[in-house]
Amino acid sequence: MDPGRPDALRAAIERRLRSLAVFExxxxxLQAVIWFGVLGLPGSAANLAGFALFALLLAEGTAYWAAKLRQVRRPGRRLPGLTFFRVVRVVNVPLLAAGLALAGYAVATDPGRASWPGLGFAVFAVLEHVNYFHLQLMHDTVADWRRLRRGGLHRSHLARDLRRTRTRPGRQYIRLPPPA
Structure with missing residues (x-):
């Protein structure tokens, strides 16, 4: 790929966004099969609630990367689903708090395989919420690591998209060269 060519850059960005959506x-x-099938975790209330929160955040991540891909394919368009992402950013907070409370109570009253994994899933869901809606915690490319070393944590892509459209009314434009 020649990064100087706009069509090559666009194709690379589209591949990255597609892979993020698919992997989320x-x-x-995959995680359900590993944890509950292969490892045989019990389907306790704490484990299932924690996993449900974890799955919910991964589904929201999938929706974001798919929306971002649609936006890149149609330059000059707002990010599809902005209202949805604004709503779930707020709705997630009490759901995550309730899930953490349930799992924390289960760990305190009956620690073991029926509670600790649920707490772990719930904590991971909270971290995913922060990663998507506030600060980028996931750094999986060389560029991400360089940016982290230079300036520390920074706003996540979704947080920037939500902020950009809140502070500038009208259409939100993504700055990519037009297709060749």
């Missing part, structure tokens, strides 16, 4: 979606059933 694939992780939901």
């Amino acid at each position: 979606a694939a992780n939901i059933p």
Whole structure:
């Protein structure tokens, strides 16, 4: 790929966004099979609630990367689903708090395989919420690591999209060269 060519850059961005959406979606059933099938975790209330929160956040991540891909394919358009992402950013907070409370109570009253994994799933869901809606915690590319070393944590892509459209009314434009 020649990064100087706009069509090559666009194709690389589209591949990255598609892979992010696919891997987030694939992780939901994959993790269910690993934890509850292969490892045989009990389907306790704490474990299922924690996993449900984890799956919910992965589904929201899938929706975001798919929306971002649609936006990149149609330059000059707002991010599809902005209202949805604004709503779930707020709705997630009490859901995550309730899930953490349920799992925390289960760990305090009956620690073991029926509670600790649920708490772990709930904590991971909270971290995913922060990663999507506030600060980028996931750093999986060389560019991400360089940016982290230079300036520390920074706003997540979704947080920037939500902020950009809140502070500037009208259409939200993505700055990519037009297709060749």
